[in-house]
Amino acid sequence: MTQALINGLVLGANYALMALGLTLIFALMGVLNFAHGQLYVLGGFVTYYVFTVMGLPFVVAVLASIVVLAIVGFLFDALFFRRVQQRSAREESSMLLAAGLALLLESLILLGFGEKQRGVALSVSGVYQIFDAYVPASRVVVFVVAMLAVVLFILFMRHTKPGRVLRAIAQDRDVTALQGVNIALYSGVGFAIGSALAGLAGSLLVTIFAVNSGMGTAISIKAFIMVMLGGAGIVSGAIVGAFVLGMVEALGYAFLPGSVTYLVIFVGLILFLVIRPNGIMGKPWG
Amino acid sequence: MIRSNQVWAFLILALVYIVGVPFIVESRYILGILASAAGLSIIALGAWLTLAIGRVNLGQGAFALVGGYVVAIATTRWGVSFWLAIVVAGFISAAVGVVLGLGILRLRGVYFAMITLSFTEAVRLALLNGGEFTGGAGGISRIPVPGELSLLGVTIIPAFNSVNTHVASFVLSGVLLALAVLLCWRISACRIGGVFVSMQQSEELAQSVGVNITHLRIVAFGIGSFLGGIGGGYFAAAQQSVYPGGFGVPDSVSLVLYCFLGGIGYVAGPVVGTFLLFLGFQFLQDFQQYQMLAYSLLMVALMIWLPNGVLSLSEAGWIRRYRSQHGQAGAHHAG
Numbered sequence: 278m279t280q281a282l283i284n285g286l287v288l289g290a291n292y293a294l295m296a297l298g299l300t301l302i303f304a305l306m307g308v309l310n311f312a313h314g315q316l317y318v319l320g321g322f323v324t325y326y327v328f329t330v331m332g333l334p335f336v337v338a339v340l341a342s343i344v345v346l347a348i349v350g351f352l353f354d355a356l357f358f359r360r361v362q363q364r365s366a367r368e369e370s371s372m373l374l375a376a377g378l379a380l381l382l383e384s385l386i387l388l389g390f391g392e393k394q395r396g397v398a399l400s401v402s403g404v405y406q407i408f409d410a411y412v413p414a415s416r417v418v419v420f421v422v423a424m425l426a427v428v429l430f431i432l433f434m435r436h437t438k439p440g441r442v443l444r445a446i447a448q449d450r451d452v453t454a455l456q457g458v459n460i461a462l463y464s465g466v467g468f469a470i471g472s473a474l475a476g477l478a479g480s481l482l483v484t485i486f487a488v489n490s491g492m493g494t495a496i497s498i499k500a501f502i503m504v505m506l507g508g509a510g511i512v513s514g515a516i517v518g519a520f521v522l523g524m525v526e527a528l529g530y531a532f533l534p535g536s537v538t539y540l541v542i543f544v545g546l547i548l549f550l551v552i553r554p555n556g557i558m559g560k561p562w563g
Numbered sequence: 564m565i566r567s568n569q570v571w572a573f574l575i576l577a578l579v580y581i582v583g584v585p586f587i588v589e590s591r592y593i594l595g596i597l598a599s600a601a602g603l604s605i606i607a608l609g610a611w612l613t614l615a616i617g618r619v620n621l622g623q624g625a626f627a628l629v630g631g632y633v634v635a636i637a638t639t640r641w642g643v644s645f646w647l648a649i650v651v652a653g654f655i656s657a658a659v660g661v662v663l664g665l666g667i668l669r670l671r672g673v674y675f676a677m678i679t680l681s682f683t684e685a686v687r688l689a690l691l692n693g694g695e696f697t698g699g700a701g702g703i704s705r706i707p708v709p710g711e712l713s714l715l716g717v718t719i720i721p722a723f724n725s726v727n728t729h730v731a732s733f734v735l736s737g738v739l740l741a742l743a744v745l746l747c748w749r750i751s752a753c754r755i756g757g758v759f760v761s762m763q764q765s766e767e768l769a770q771s772v773g774v775n776i777t778h779l780r781i782v783a784f785g786i787g788s789f790l791g792g793i794g795g796g797y798f799a800a801a802q803q804s805v806y807p808g809g810f811g812v813p814d815s816v817s818l819v820l821y822c823f824l825g826g827i828g829y830v831a832g833p834v835v836g837t838f839l840l841f842l843g844f845q846f847l848q849d850f851q852q853y854q855m856l857a858y859s860l861l862m863v864a865l866m867i868w869l870p871n872g873v874l875s876l877s878e879a880g881w882i883r884r885y886r887s888q889h890g891q892a893g894a895h896h897a898g
Contacts, residue, residue: 303673307672307673309673309676309677311816357863357867360867361866361867361870364870364871365870365871367823367827367871369614369619369676369823370823370866370870370871372619372673372676373816373819373820373823373866374863374866374867376816376820377820377859377862377863377866378859378863380855380858380859380862381856381859381860381862381863383855383859384853384855384856384858384859385856387852387855388852388853388856494812494813498680498684498812501677501680502681505673505674505677505678509673509674535692536688536691536692537688537692539684539688540685540688540689540691540692543681543682543684543685543688544685546678546681547666547667547678547681547682547685550667550670550674550677550678550681551666551667551678554669554670554674
C-alpha cells in the first residue's frame with residue numbers, strides 16, 4: 278500500500294510537468310496539443326542518446342532534452358500554428374493541426390531513433406526505506422527534480438515579466454496585444470516552455486519507464502485526462518489532476534487486473550465531467 | 564433547396580462508381596481499399612454531422628466498434644442474418660449515442676472532444692475486458708459473409724459467397740455510402756441544416772429565436788452515431804472479424820481530420836477527405852519506411868495551404884473569376 282502511494286507520488290510529480298506544459302499551451306492557444314505525448318517521447322530519446330550513446334553526464338542529457346524540445350516547440354508555433362490560426366474559419370483546425378504534427382513528429386522519431394524500446398539506467402546508489410516501502414535513490418532524484426521544476430515554473434509565471442505577459446495573453450489575447458505586447462513572440466515562448474516541460478518529464482521518466490516511438494498518443498491521452506480532471510488552462514488544476522491520476526494509476530496497477538485500471542479511470546472521468554464539466558479547479562465551459 | 568437535377572447527377576455519379584469501377588479495376592487489392600475508404604467515409608459522415616452542430620466528436624471509433632460487435636455477436640452466436648444485424652447495429656449505436664449525448668452534449672469545445680475521446684478508450688477497454696461475451700483481446704472471428712436477402716421468394720441480394728465476394732463487398736460499401744451521403748445531404752439542405760449552421764455560430768442566439776437546441780443536438784449526435792454503427796457493422800462483415808483495437812483513438816482523430824481536410828462546410832467534404840487521405844496513405848507505400856513521414860507531411864502541408872479543406876478550393880479567387888467569366892454559378896459543385 279505504502280509502496281503504491283509512493284509510486285503514485287513519483288508519477289504524479291512527473292505527470293505534473295506534462296500537465297503544466299499542456300495546460301500552458303491550452304491557455305495560450307485554446308488548443309489541446311495532440312503532439313504533447315510525442316514531445317515527451319522525443320525528450321526521452323534525446324536523454325537516452327546523450328546519456329547512453331554519447332556517454333555524457335545525466336545533467337547534460339536532461340538539459341539537452343529541455344533545449345531541443347524548447348526549439349521544437351518554438352518552431353511548431355512559428356511554422357505551423359500561427360499560420361493556420363490566422364487563416365482558418367474554425368478554431369478547431371488547430372487541434373487537428375496538432376494531431377497532424379503528432380504524426381509527423383512520430384515518424385521523424387521513428388526514423389531518427391529507430392523502433393526499439395529505449396530506457397536509461399540511472400546509476401545513483403542507495404535505497405531509502407519509508408515505512409514498509411523501499412524507494413531507490415534514483416526515484417528520489419527524479420521526484421525532487423520534477424518538484425523543483427514545478428515550483429520554478431510557478432515562480433516564473435507569478436513573478437517574472439514574461440510570466441505575467443503569458444498570463445495576460447491567456448486572459449485576453451486582444452487586449453494584451455493592444456498594450457504593445459509582441460503576441461507572436463510570446464506565443465512562441467509559451468509553446469517552447471510547454472514543450473520543454475514535456476521534454477523534461479520524458480527525460481526524467483525514461484529512467485523508470487522505457488520509451489518507444491509509438492507510445493506518444495497514449496501519453497497524450499494521459500496528459501489530457503489530467504488537464505480535464507483539474508480544469509483546462511488552470512495551473513493549480515493541472516497539478517491536482519496530475520497527482521490524482523498518478524495516485525489512481527499506482528493504486529489501480531497494484532490492486533486491479535491489467536487494463537481494468539484505465540477502464541475505471543475513463544468511465545470515472547466521463548461521469549465526473551458530466552457532473553462537473555469544468556474540472557476540479559476550472560472555469561465553466563472553458 | 565436540393566434541385567432535382569443535382570439529385571439525378573449524384574445518383575448517376577454513384578451508379579457509375581458502383582457499377583463501373585468493378586469492370587475497370589481488376590485488382591482485388593485496389594477494390595478492397597476503395598471499399599474500405601467508402602466504409603470509413605460513412606463513419607466520417609457521422610463525425611461531420613456532429614461538426615455541423617459545432618462539436619468535435621472523437622467518439623466515432625467507439626460507435627464503429629459497437630456496431631461491429633453487434634453484427635459479430637448477432638451473426639455468429641444467434642445466427643441472425645447480416646442484413647437485419649447491420650440495421651440493428653445502427654440503431655443500437657444510435658441508442659448508445661443518444662444516452663451518452665443526453666449527458667455530454669451541453670459541453671463544448673475541447674471538453675466535448677475530450678469526453679468523446681475518453682468514450683472511445685472506455686469502449687475499447689470494456690470490449691477488451693468483456694470476457695467470453697466479447698472474446699477479449701482476440702475479439703470475434705469467422706463472421707459469415709452476408710447471406711441472401713429475399714422477399715416473397717424473390718432474391719433481392721444474392722448470398723455473397725455465391726458471387727465474387729470482393730465485388731459484392733465493394734458494391735455494398737458503395738451503396739451504403741451513397742445512402743449515407745443522401746441522408747446527410749437531405750439533412751443539411753432542409754430547414755434543420757440551416758438551424759445547424761446557426762447553432763455553429765451561436766447556440767444562445769439560436770435558442771433565443773425559439774430553436775430547441777437540446778433536441779436538435781441529440782438528433783444530430785444520434786444520427787452520427789447511427790452512421791458510425793452502420794460503418795462498423797460493414798467492416799465486421801467485410802473483414803469477417805472484429806477486435807477491440809479495430810478502432811481506437813487514432814482512428815477517431817483521423818476521421819475528424821478527414822472531415823476537416825475535405826472541408827467541413829460541404830456534405831462531400833468527409834467523403835473527399837477520406838478517399839484522398841486513405842488512398843493517399845496506401846499509395847505512398849512505395850516510400851516504405853518513409854511512408855508515414857510522407858503522409859504526415861502531405862497532411863500538414865494541406866492543412867497549412869487549405870485550412871478550410873480541399874473543397875474550399877471551389878471558392879478560391881481564380882476559380883470564382885473563371886466561373887463569372889464563363890457564366891456558371893457553381894451549381895455543379897454543390898453535391
